[in-house]
Amino acid sequence: MFTYTVSVSTGKQEFAETINDIYLTLVGTERCSDRTLLDKSVVDHFARGSVVPVDINVKEILGDLVLVKLEKEKILFNDHWYCRCISVTTPSGDCVEFPCYRWIDFEKEVVLRDDKGEPYFYLLTIQSDDNMKEYRRMELESRQLLFRWKEWRPGFPMSIDANSSTELPLDIQFEAAKSVDFSLNYITAIRNLGLNKFLKLSSWKDIADFEKIFVKIKNTVSGLNVSEYVMQNWNKDYFFGYQFLNGCNPVVIRKCMNLPDKFAVTQEMVEGSLDRGLTLHEELKAGNIYIADYAILAGVQANATDPDTKQYLAAPFCLLYNNSQNEILPIAIQLSRQTTAGVGNTVFLPSDNQYDWMLAKMWVKSSDFSVHQLVTHLLRTHLISEVFAIAMYRQLAAVHPVFKLLIPHVRFTIAINTAAREKLICKSGLFDKANGTGGIGIVEVIQKAMKTLTYKSLCFPEAMKARGVDNKEDLPNYYYRDDGMMVWEAVKSFVSDVVRIYYGSDETVQKDEEIQAFAQDVCFSGMKNCPKDCEFPNSLKTREQLVEYLTLVIFTASAQHAAVNFGQYDWFAWIPNSPSTMRKPPPTQKGQVDMKYIMESLPDRGRSSWHLGAVWALSQYQDEELFLGVYPDKHFTEQSVIEATKTFRKKLGEVTNIIKSRNEKLKLPYWYLSPDRIPNSVAI
Template sequence: MFTYTVSVSTGKQEFAGTIDHVYLTLTGTERCSDRTLLDNSFFQRFARGTVMPIDVSVKETLGDIVLVKLEKKNFVFNDQWYCRCISVASPSGDRFDFPCYRWIASENEVVLRHGTARLPQDDKTSLLKEHRRTELESRQQLFRWKEWQPGFPMSIDANSSNELPIDVQFEAEKAVDFNESLLKAIKNLGLNKLQSLFQSSWKDIADFQEVFIKIKNPVSEYVMKNWEKDFMFGYQFLNGCNPVMISKCMNLPDEFAVTQEMVKGSLDRGLTLQEELKAGNIYIADYAILEGVRANATDPNTQQYLAAPFCLLYKNSQNEILPIAIQLSRQTPAGGTNTVFLPSDNHHDWMLAKMWVKSSDFNVHQLVTHLLRTHLTSEVFAIAMYRQLAAVHPVYKLLIPHVRFTIAINTAAREKLINKDGIVDKFVSAGGTGIVEVIQKAMKTLTYKSLCFPEAITSRGVEDLPNYYYRDDGMMVWEVVKSFVSDVVKIFYSSDETVQKDKEIQAFVKDVCFSGMKNCEFPDSLKTREQLVEFLTVVIFTASAQHAAVNFGQYDWFSWIPNSPSTMRKPPPAQKGQVDMKYIMESLPDRGRSSWHLGIIWALSQFQDNELFLGEYPDMYFTEQPVMGAAKTFRKELAEVTKIIKSRNENLRVPYWYLSPDRIPNSVAI
């Protein structure tokens, strides 16, 4: 008789253990073992966080172990078990590791391959080829594409969270309920008293301080004290929560009625507007995407409004970015019908014009920068990965930490947040039909290259903008991620030809292109290792760094509501000198919408319990030492970036930490 010692590792998550019966079959290069019941005492059977050793005896040696089959049968009731991994020690002393990291439901079976990553062309035996084919066919049945709304990126075919494949559902301690989070936020922020006055307007700007009673947030408090100042308004285009709207302006749009005479008092170099444009000192934020979008009409008692403003910004001689002209309408041809608001206008006109820009910015941030360009895009990558890459594929092993909970959080959002009559409809002016209209328009500008961070920076002409920490930190993180991806790709792909012959990676990028990102100029095939590195860097950077940059600052920058109104309840002013503070207060969100606004941005800005940050890979999908070495180097380089950012922040009035690697979660999970 020959004895194989099997070590079964159960996860540490809540409810990870099971008392069900688990059967195991070992498949070697020479023969298979009998189906063996992995049984121990009743109370020790697969307890949470344990490693259970079991001896499997066979009459003849099995050869090298290549597959492990697990079957789970009900003991008393339907149960789930989280198996981390299986390790097999052979009679000769060889060890074979089989990563699992999956939930196994009762009456299910799972077949695991040896942990060594292999490309599809590396599999030579019919047994391994068949296992690979069967695994992918099974996954393609589970992970089906569906168009949730016309013109949206494709998403998972599931109407509710409990319809999702078990392996992508939230774990017990992670389960997200937006309504529950909102109630918690209302309690924590002391908003209870506002609910009973849902449609009551605030009387004065200072009244918004009522909701700051329980806020202890240095950035929010700094915003509250300085939000009216033009330097703070301009600074947010660089390092606020939506730092992607500012672009260099070399030629003014035809619809923008701004003239030299209007802005000459704001230009401090003694140059004309045309000369400043040519010198590269003029920037613009253009919210054209909101033009023609129907404002939220879900509440029959409150009319809401949208605008599609231009905001002209000036880099002055002190390297500050300041607003110098705002136009809230865009009629063609430009002329007297387009009023341009200026810093020299009366206090109320200029204040309200800036509020309108910030309200437009809030809506574009929520629906385009945040929802579309991180959440929905990352879901496309995740679904394509599950459909086209076998678990043994090195790219699957590389990407799986970066798709963790993404499908689940997006499904929850479609159930409770962006659905008809969902939470977004309650407080956002682009809610209701506007959500679909904005996403449909934004899909026309969503391209593959726009997700490549360096190209995105170059295309907006902001390479030399001073004090642009989003750009500086983003470039550092992009290069470190790209270096890590390059190291991994070189380990498994010896040449460009290896990439071309990898049927699974080609199917993966094709699935992203044709099923998830139609007409978005995504590649439908990859020819070189360099192209593969860039593609995978886009996937990881979008899910980790880009999401962190535009998500976790929401409470910092949006909690002082006059700084970023989620909706406006009066139409934008068409002329100067016709608004007063009463009109402004009647324009801003009422008390009820203020509470919805604060509650949801608070909930979305929180790091999760047991958060895994960039480079933290506790699940050992890879077993190869070269990859482990690359991951160690990755973490070392990320730590160096963190150190650089921390040192820089010590000298800033408002520290910028959203792209500090120690605060970048691995995946879109909130």
């Protein structure tokens, strides 16, 4: 007799244990073991966090182990079991790992495969026998029944076909300890911040009144109270401009070489703001003029869910000047965009009276807040990442190296988005309570943003070039760009290492049917509402193209989301700096605004409280957060990938140290793209 010692590892999550019968079969290249009922005499059999050893005796050596089959049969009732992995020590002393990391529920048979040391392409095609191909086919067909596409709203990226979190497949639901209830979180945040007494919908009397709900919380990373720094400096022009580079929405600013047709700014208006002795035309040609253009908000219906409070939106132009001191300063703001210049196209200037200029900047920041929430944050990180996640589950078998590479970066993403559709951005949802783009505005903005969304705009280096902000000499102190490029290159290097382990040539990429199906599902299903020229590839022909594609997926879910999410409280807590809504129409003439008009424009007490609770809740890291490059689930068993992962973590550590060293010299540190603070996935 020959003995194979099998170790069965159960997860540590709540309810991971099982009392059902578990059967196991070892499959080798020569023969199979008998279907074996795992011994229930073991104390705490399959308890949470347990590792159960089981000896399986066979009359003949099985050959090289290739599969482990697991079957779970209910006794009195069916429960769920989370199997981390199976490890098998052979009679010769070799240890073979079979990663699982999944909930086993109603499946009659779960097949685990180890591809250690074998290029995946050959397993997929040449060396795979018909049985292995059949197992993969059955696995994917089963997943495709669970992960179905659905159009939640017309024109949106496709999402999971589930109306509530409880309808999601078990493997992508929040663990019990990490459930998310937006209503509870917001209300808890409001209570913890002491805002309950301010929920009545009445206006504040003065800017200083916002201090009554302002909570000074020190940033645990930098040791600096960023939100207090914002409160002290928000109305200064240099700080207004700085936020376009390193605030919570650092993706709008672009180089302006020619003024938009509907922008009525002239040389005479701005000549007092230009400090190089050049004309506006000359500054444009020299590359010193930048613009923030909120055209996407033109024609969008403002939130009308509260019949007692009228709310307003604008679609401003904001012209920015990189002066000789490398300060980004606002030099002209236009709040409307009539067809021809006239009264409606008033251009507000720094030389105007303080209330006109203050309110004009508030309108820009309110518009910026709306674009951040719906386009930069919701669409371009949350919804895009969900598309990649669903396509991955539908088209890539668990043994596929790209599945193993991506799965840490889609953790909880579908669940958080489903929860958001249930409570946050749904009709009469929590988003409506404080935001000017609530109600139908949510749908209108996403639909418009989808019409201009392109694949290349999600590639970080390409996005920088497209906006003309990639040159450090032209635009220094753009830490979002600088840190983002370092993280992008680190991720790309890691992805390249993994891809070259499994794909020996471009031809192997082309012949990988699962990878091609993955790209096709994203292009033709998940992103089907994008325009035809969106450039999402429907096939991947080279290793280089595959590397860029996977880098984009990982970077979007980790770094990009971190950059635009975790600074929300820092930058939005001081409400005059980023009003979530405006309750008076934008001024069309100068000299008619006073402080009373400004206070009647800004969010009232109730909306201010809901806003503060929201940005606080959304800025919190989760318990036991997994940061970029930290992969406790060992999906990869190959030593070559393990070494590549170590190299990745080393490079991320080097980036972290560079950022830390720079931040020590800054009055206001920028840490949102420090790898040690970037979660692996979109999970909040």
